[in-house]
Amino acid sequence: MHESNSSAAPERRIRVLIAKPGMDGHDRGAKVVARALRDAGMEVVYTGLRQTAEMIVNAAVQEDVDAIGVSVLSGAHMSYFRDIKRLLHERGADDILVFGGGIIPDQDLQTLADLGVGRVFTPGANTEDAADYLRTEVGRRWQQESSNS
Amino acid sequence: MKKNEWISSVYAPAAATFPQRRYNFSTLSNIEPEPLYTADDLKDWEPDTDLGYPGEFPYTRGVQASMYRGRLWTMRMFAGFGSAEQTNERFHALLKAGQTGLSTAFDLPTLMGYDADHPFSAGEVGKCGVAVSSLADMELLFAGIDPERVTTSMTINSPANAIWAMYIANAQKQGKDLNKLGGTLQNDILKEFIAQKEFIYPPAPSVQLVIDTFEWGPKNVPKWNFISVSGYHIREAGATAVQELAFTLADGFHYVEKALERGLDIDEFAPRISFFWDVHNDFFEEIAKFRAARRIWARQMRDRYGAKNPKSLMLRTHAQTAGVSLPAQQPLNNIARVAIQGLAAVLGGTQSLHTDAYDEALALPTEAAATIALRTQQIIAYETGVAGVVDPLAGSYYVESLTNQIEAAALGYIEQIRAMGGVEAGIESGFFQAEMAEAAFRYQREVERKERIIVGVNDYVQEAVQVPIQLIDPAVEQVQFGRLAQVRRERDPERHREALALLHTAAVTGQNTMPAFLACAHAYATLGETMDVLRKVFGEYVETAVM
Numbered sequence: 001m002h003e004s005n006s007s008a009a010p011e012r013r014i015r016v017l018i019a020k021p022g023m024d025g026h027d028r029g030a031k032v033v034a035r036a037l038r039d040a041g042m043e044v045v046y047t048g049l050r051q052t053a054e055m056i057v058n059a060a061v062q063e064d065v066d067a068i069g070v071s072v073l074s075g076a077h078m079s080y081f082r083d084i085k086r087l088l089h090e091r092g093a094d095d096i097l098v099f100g101g102g103i104i105p106d107q108d109l110q111t112l113a114d115l116g117v118g119r120v121f122t123p124g125a126n127t128e129d130a131a132d133y134l135r136t137e138v139g140r141r142w143q144q145e146s147s148n149s
Numbered sequence: 150m151k152k153n154e155w156i157s158s159v160y161a162p163a164a165a166t167f168p169q170r171r172y173n174f175s176t177l178s179n180i181e182p183e184p185l186y187t188a189d190d191l192k193d194w195e196p197d198t199d200l201g202y203p204g205e206f207p208y209t210r211g212v213q214a215s216m217y218r219g220r221l222w223t224m225r226m227f228a229g230f231g232s233a234e235q236t237n238e239r240f241h242a243l244l245k246a247g248q249t250g251l252s253t254a255f256d257l258p259t260l261m262g263y264d265a266d267h268p269f270s271a272g273e274v275g276k277c278g279v280a281v282s283s284l285a286d287m288e289l290l291f292a293g294i295d296p297e298r299v300t301t302s303m304t305i306n307s308p309a310n311a312i313w314a315m316y317i318a319n320a321q322k323q324g325k326d327l328n329k330l331g332g333t334l335q336n337d338i339l340k341e342f343i344a345q346k347e348f349i350y351p352p353a354p355s356v357q358l359v360i361d362t363f364e365w366g367p368k369n370v371p372k373w374n375f376i377s378v379s380g381y382h383i384r385e386a387g388a389t390a391v392q393e394l395a396f397t398l399a400d401g402f403h404y405v406e407k408a409l410e411r412g413l414d415i416d417e418f419a420p421r422i423s424f425f426w427d428v429h430n431d432f433f434e435e436i437a438k439f440r441a442a443r444r445i446w447a448r449q450m451r452d453r454y455g456a457k458n459p460k461s462l463m464l465r466t467h468a469q470t471a472g473v474s475l476p477a478q479q480p481l482n483n484i485a486r487v488a489i490q491g492l493a494a495v496l497g498g499t500q501s502l503h504t505d506a507y508d509e510a511l512a513l514p515t516e517a518a519a520t521i522a523l524r525t526q527q528i529i530a531y532e533t534g535v536a537g538v539v540d541p542l543a544g545s546y547y548v549e550s551l552t553n554q555i556e557a558a559a560l561g562y563i564e565q566i567r568a569m570g571g572v573e574a575g576i577e578s579g580f581f582q583a584e585m586a587e588a589a590f591r592y593q594r595e596v597e598r599k600e601r602i603i604v605g606v607n608d609y610v611q612e613a614v615q616v617p618i619q620l621i622d623p624a625v626e627q628v629q630f631g632r633l634a635q636v637r638r639e640r641d642p643e644r645h646r647e648a649l650a651l652l653h654t655a656a657v658t659g660q661n662t663m664p665a666f667l668a669c670a671h672a673y674a675t676l677g678e679t680m681d682v683l684r685k686v687f688g689e690y691v692e693t694a695v696m
Contacts, residue, residue, distance in 0.1 A: 023257040023273060025346025028387045028473070031586050032593045034696050048694030049346055074257050075512065075621060079272030105512050105618050123510040124476025124606040126597055 014042040014138050015065040019056040020049050021084070024074040029101055029123075033069060036127030042134065053083035060088070060096055066138045067097040067118075069130075077104050081117050095145065097137055101125070152189040160184060173600040176434040177592070178389035180554055186546035194549060199444070203539045207447040209440050209552070210540040211498040212463040217536035221249075223501035224526045225302060225467065229254030229279035230513050231625045233289035236279040240294060242516060246523055251294070252302040252503060254278035255312070260347045262308040262680030265629035275625035277513065278304075282629065283675045285636045287315040288322075296320045300331035302377070302467070302501075307349040309336035310358055311679045314666035317370065321671075333374040333423055333467070336362060339400040339572055340379045342692070343581040344386035349680060350687040352573045356407055358662060358683075363408045363418045365663035374423040376404065377467060383581075384427035385473045387589025390438045391555055393427060395562030396572075396581060398445055402563070403572040405454055415454055419461035426499070428490040429471040433551055435490070436542060439466070439497030441556035445563075468494040469503040475510050479605035480616050483507035488525050495529055496542055502526060512618040582695035633675065640673040648672035649682055656686040 018034040020027055027049060038044045045063050047056065060068050072080055081100065088096055100112065100120035109120055119133050150158075175181045183190075201207055204214030213219060226243055228251075229236045240251055255278040258270035264282045265274045274280050281287055291301070296319070305312045313334050320330055338355040341348045348355060359376065366375035380388075380397035388396065401422065408418055424442070428435050446464040450456040470490035475483040484507045491504045504522040506514030514522070530536050542548045566575055575581055595601045602608045649672075652665035662683075669679045 023261045023269065023347070025341075026386070027346065028385070028585075028589050031696050032387070032589050035586070035590050036593070044696075046694055046696050049692065073277075074273060075276035076257075076272040103510060103512065106613070106615060107618065107620075122477040123473075124478045124603070126607070127593060128597055 012142070014067070014134055015063065016042050016044050016067045016069060016134065017056070017060045017063060017065045018044060018046045018069045018071065019051055019059075020047070020071055021051050021053060021056060021080040022072070022074065022076055023050065024072055024076070025049055026073040026102075027071070029073075030069070030071040033071070033101060033121070033127055033130055037131055037134070040128075040131035042131070053080060053087055056084055057087040057091060057093070061091055061093055065096060066141070067099060067134055069099050069101060071101045072104070073102040075103065077102060078108060078111065081112055081115060085115050085117065095141060097134075097141065099130075099133070099137075152185065152187040156184075172602075173595060176390070176551075177429055177431040178391040178434060178555070178558070180391075180434070180551070180558075182547070182551075186550050188546065190546055190550045194553065196544070199553075200543060200549075206451070206459070206462060208443040208463055210543055212443065212465055212500070214539075216498065216539040217495070217530070218539065221530050221536060222495065222499055223250045223300070224248050224523060224530075225250040225252045225501045225503055226519060226523055227252040227254050227304065227469070227503045228519065229256075230277075230619065231275040231279065231621055232628045233279060233281065233286045234628075235275075235622075235625070237290055237292050237294075239516070240291075243519070243523070244294075244299070246520055247527065248523060250300045250302065250501065253290070253304060255303075255305055256280045257347075258282075259308065259312070259676060260305065262311075262349050262676060264633060264675045264677035265626065266633050267677055274629055276621055280625065280629050281312065281315070281676065282633055283636050284315045284318055284670050284673050285632055286629075287312075287319045291316075291319060296323070296332075297325050297329040300333075302333040302335075304335045306335055306338050306341050306345075306347055307355065308676055308680055309334050310361060310662055310666045311669065311676055313362070313375075314663065314670040318667060318670035327370050328372065330370050331372045333377050334362065335379060335425070336376045337379045337400065337425075339403060339576070340382050340397070342576040342690075343383055343396060343400075344388075344585070345382040346692070348690050348692075350683060351690040352576055354683075354687040355690075356404070356573070357659075359404060360407050360411055360413075361661045361663050363404070364411065364413055365661055367417050367421060369663075374421050374465075376421075377423045377425045378404070379425040381425050381427040381469055383585070384429065384471065387585040387592070389588050390429065390431065390434050391558045392562065392584060392588060394438050394442055394445075394555065395559040395566070397424065397426075398442065398449075398559065399563050399566045399572050401446070402449065402454075405450070409454070415450075415456045416458035416461050419450060419456055420458060420463075423500075424464055424466040426466055426468045426494075426497075427471050428468050428494045428497070430474050430486065430490065432489060432493050433548055434555070435493040436497045437548055437551035437555050439468075439494070439499065440548075440552045441559060442466070443498070444552075445556055445559060465500050467501045467503070468497070468499040470494070470505045472505050472509045475505060475507070476603060476606045477510035479611065479614065480507045480511060481614075482605050483509065484521060484525065487522060488529070491525055491529055492533070492535065495535055498540060508616055508618055511616065513621070515617055515619045517617075579693060579695040586696060636673050636675065645672040645674055648674055649678060652679060652682045653686065656683050
């Protein structure tokens with residue numbers, strides 16, 4: 001995985017993949033978040049439209065990202081998150097944080113949390129919150145990683 | 150006293166004592182308004198030529214002389230979810246609640262030309278619209294609704310020819326007169342490449358399929374609007390009002406040019422071209438956008454494209470309040486936003502209107518939320534008095550100045566697009582993507598820096614309240630699978646094979662595809678089967694992602 005540094009090195013940059021699964025072409029939010037995270041100093045990969053769960057997970061593993069942001073506005077979020085989490089598990093990549101965005105009702109948030117999905121940013125959310133959340137959550141995972149190694 | 154005298158001698162000293170609020174007063178298109186508008190701002194403005202009268206060139210004041218005194222706009226609420234039976238129920242409920250036209254939302258597989266039982270469709274069936282995979286679904290969707298009496302709008306683009314053919318086949322099976330069928334097909338593929346991204350084939354063959362409807366429609370279903378050139382999705386994807394106006398008109402002109410290249414008579418097809426605008430929060434800017442749109446369209450259609458029929462010069466439009474402006478926080482506040490946006494659409498002179506439900510950011514609307522949205526229109530229509538006077542804001546120093554400014558800015562963009570080789574060139578180069586991503590990002594930053602206050606989002610925040618939402622029954626997939634299997638089992642295989650062969654021949658030889666699509670509909674060919682025929686001929690389009 002990552003080259004291990006002797007301390008929590010400040011130069012290690014968070015790598016994020018922003019993904020649009022399935023047929024939903026509403027990509028405004030995904031692109032805004034991608035740019036905001038890049039401005040916040042992260043390395044961002046945007047995979048474009050019409051990705052299958054397999055394509056997203058492959059890209060995430062290949063790009064060695066710390067987090068995948070999945071944006072769904074069509075209502076089909078449940079099956080995509082479920083597939084992405086399952087495929088990450090099969091690839092032994094559970095350490096990659098999966099977070100979300102789009103039109104996702106409150107009723108589904110608990111189910112997503114039970115799946116192990118992180119925060120979900122719905123319309124009206126703040127991109128700085130998203131950046132802060134990633135710093136905190138990915139930072140926490142890095143610390144776990146270094147204490148486990 | 151002249152305006153600048155007043156500014157320097159009266160306004161400036163007053164502003165020194167009571168400073169202006171530190172707030173971004175610019176419009177959503179970043180037009181910086183002055184504190185006051187007077188006749189001095191309209192020096193070069195000629196009311197006779199720039200305004201005229203309602204129902205007369207250049208139609209700035211509206212396309213009909215009597216506007217809403219004659220007939221109110223059509224209250225057309227967009228609906229569709231789950232199975233054809235479920236949406237049919239919602240249609241009947243909306244008509245019973247006083248809605249005056251139908252508007253159909255299809256699910257993503259349908260929009261992308263896949264049958265409900267295609268592997269790509271998993272998880273999406275019936276989710277953000279109704280699933281229609283064959284004429285059998287169309288028959289159930291419009292059961293008990295007379296197509297000669299109720300006009301229907303269908304939000305369908307890449308598979309528009311196929312879905313329209315199913316609607317027409319359903320009417321024919323009931324013995325209806327096609328001369329009496331009224332409705333609108335969205336059928337605007339260019340804005341899919343620019344904004345909504347529900348494209349299948351590359352731009353050039355996609356546009357030719359649209360032109361097939363331009364050619365076939367007026368001769369066969371003369372009252373049907375076979376295209377609704379849409380700004381709505383462009384705006385929702387992050388564009389400003391000026392970009393929405395410019396890109397949409399550029400799309401409209403592109404279709405006109407392609408139809409002329411095919412040898413069609415402009416005055417035969419242009420009267421059936423309709424438009425579709427978004428109505429966002431900036432009240433006066435939205436009103437000005439509608440007025441500028443009509444003026445630009447009328448002038449260019451007459452002077453650049455040589456149209457002579459007055460109906461070719463009239464920009465008739467549907468409007469929808471801006472879904473993108475409705476946050477998930479404090480969703481009931483969206484009722485107020487939608488009312489103000491709906492009022493702007495009416496003051497802008499729209500022909501039909503969809504008002505969003507307050508739960509837009511949460512899920513598809515519940516029936517209760519959709520009813521409030523419809524009631525909002527009825528309140529605007531009957532209780533505010535705005536429907537009693539035609540174009541009541543004409544002559545407002547600010548509204549006319551803003552109309553002029555928006556018109557000039559949009560024309561600048563339209564010229565820029567023409568100079569780069571047209572809309573298809575702009576799609577290929579990523580021009581539209583880059584412009585819109587930039588605008589969307591800038592707006593988001595303004596909100597996050599509190600340069601723009603969105604009530605309940607970045608100020609006046611309170612604890613979240615739960616509102617009930619519309620849930621989609623996952624059983625809809627099984628219903629669709631069963632019906633598709635039955636259709637495949639029961640149709641006449643010979644007739645089905647011939648119809649698909651006819652479509653293939655039409656696509657390969659460049660004949661008009663509409664007669665073949667109609668044959669496919671009658672033969673109960675599925676949507677996926679017809680779209681696959683063309684996938685083999687035209688190939689599929691993959692866009693380059695622009696961030």
